[in-house]
Amino acid sequence: MKRAMTIVIFLFALIGQAAGLTVSMDDAEGAKGGTTGVPLNISDALALGSMDIVLKYDPSVLRAMTVEGKRLGENAYIEANGANKGEIAIALADSRGLNGDGTFATVTFEVIGGIGSMSPLTIEKVTAYNIDLAQISATTKGGTFKVTSEAPREAGDDTMVMLVITAVSTASILIRWRKKERR
Amino acid sequence: MKTAIFILFMIFIISTVPVSADLFGDMYQKIPVYNQNANKVPGVINTLLGNEEMQVIIDLNDGTKLEVKAVTEDAKIIQFMKVGPKIPSGKGDCNKDSAITSLDALCALRMSVGKMPEDQNLDVDNDVKVSSSDATKILQGAVKLSSEVNPTILVKTNENTVRNIMGTQKPVDAFLDAMDKKDIVIEGKGIVKSIVLSIGPTVLKIARSLGVGT
Numbered sequence A: 001m002k003r004a005m006t007i008v009i010f011l012f013a014l015i016g017q018a019a020g021l022t023v024s025m026d027d028a029e030g031a032k033g034g035t036t037g038v039p040l041n042i043s044d045a046l047a048l049g050s051m052d053i054v055l056k057y058d059p060s061v062l063r064a065m066t067v068e069g070k071r072l073g074e075n076a077y078i079e080a081n082g083a084n085k086g087e088i089a090i091a092l093a094d095s096r097g098l099n100g101d102g103t104f105a106t107v108t109f110e111v112i113g114g115i116g117s118m119s120p121l122t123i124e125k126v127t128a129y130n131i132d133l134a135q136i137s138a139t140t141k142g143g144t145f146k147v148t149s150e151a152p153r154e155a156g157d158d159t160m161v162m163l164v165i166t167a168v169s170t171a172s173i174l175i176r177w178r179k180k181e182r183r
Numbered sequence B: 001m002k003t004a005i006f007i008l009f010m011i012f013i014i015s016t017v018p019v020s021a022d023l024f025g026d027m028y029q030k031i032p033v034y035n036q037n038a039n040k041v042p043g044v045i046n047t048l049l050g051n052e053e054m055q056v057i058i059d060l061n062d063g064t065k066l067e068v069k070a071v072t073e074d075a076k077i078i079q080f081m082k083v084g085p086k087i088p089s090g091k092g093d094c095n096k097d098s099a100i101t102s103l104d105a106l107c108a109l110r111m112s113v114g115k116m117p118e119d120q121n122l123d124v125d126n127d128v129k130v131s132s133s134d135a136t137k138i139l140q141g142a143v144k145l146s147s148e149v150n151p152t153i154l155v156k157t158n159e160n161t162v163r164n165i166m167g168t169q170k171p172v173d174a175f176l177d178a179m180d181k182k183d184i185v186i187e188g189k190g191i192v193k194s195i196v197l198s199i200g201p202t203v204l205k206i207a208r209s210l211g212v213g214t
Helices: A002-019 A156-182 B002-015 B023-029 B031-036 B043-049 B102-112 B132-142 B159-167 B171-180 B191-209
Strands: A021-025 A028-032 A035-056 A062-069 A077-081 A087-111 A118-130 A138-141 A143-150 B052-059 B065-073 B076-082 B153-158 B185-188
Touching: A021 A118, A028 A035, A028 A087, A035 A062, A035 A143, A035 B102, A062 A077, A062 B023, A077 B132, A087 B102, A087 B132, A118 A138, A118 B102, B023 B031, B023 B065, B023 B076, B023 B159, B031 B076, B052 B159, B102 B132, B153 B159, B159 B171
Parallel strands: A021 A138, A028 A143, B052 B153
Antiparallel strands: A021 A035, A035 A087, A035 A118, A062 A087, A077 A087, A118 A143, B052 B065, B065 B076, B153 B185
């Protein structure tokens, strides 16, 4: 009986290994004019040491802003480049390795498309290595982003109005100063 | 004059940012809010701000530097990105596959903690040791962050100063104080430079004497 149990556990472990690393993004939605964080997830990660990802989206609907390490990737070194419209390159390294399932980063997008428009969230390329520098095969699963209603007015807008007032005051001071100088 | 407008412009961005671990992310996340309100900026600012390319160098508390390039057009920020490292040809490539990838950064990280023998080829910042700073630079190289920047305005400051401005209720005051203490140094490039050097301090004094930001 004990032997049979060991075999079953071993088989489960093997199946788990065969599944390999999966990098995914879930379906998401956000309000027009707002910003939305979309989680980047991994599953079945085993001592994941480094990863290069290329993510594609529709630049008429979304504008990539930042990528931040979250939960599993909180201690990882992460850099991203969204200079090319519709594409964001992400690189991650962690010498201790990422393990298990969950969110490792959040990509923040500005929602610029019209209400009802959609954008694919495609993970086009993943290259991953474990902490012993051996390559890991990875599968990907993308999602879809849907633009919902108009974003509500942010509380920060009031701060902006205050700052604009400061700008107007200072501009008028400078103009007055210039006039004084002319005299 | 242009410098003063620039100062205001920077305050707009910095002062509306909540404090968190990622300074760049905090600054970046407020740009859409600023741009959405850029039409409320007075015409005089729109006219004078014109097209600028700013390079902001921030000394971070962990000893590294954050370099940011910001490009403006009609008072709107059209580009705001980290400036990438200049990795010398042939350096930074741990597994000799002729490409800079996250794997090379992982090598540098492992070397920095003694899990791999040190290879000076991964010392991309030329400080004679392989550290996490090299790993960061290699990661920036892996995502191909551009190192090209031709600033019309150069701003040098440090993390504490930026965070202080972000956290205060009087960002203009904090900004002017920092300029007074040389915690923020602004240099113009080319023609702008002479304008900055001649009128910058005067503008600052006038602004203070008239109680701007108090």
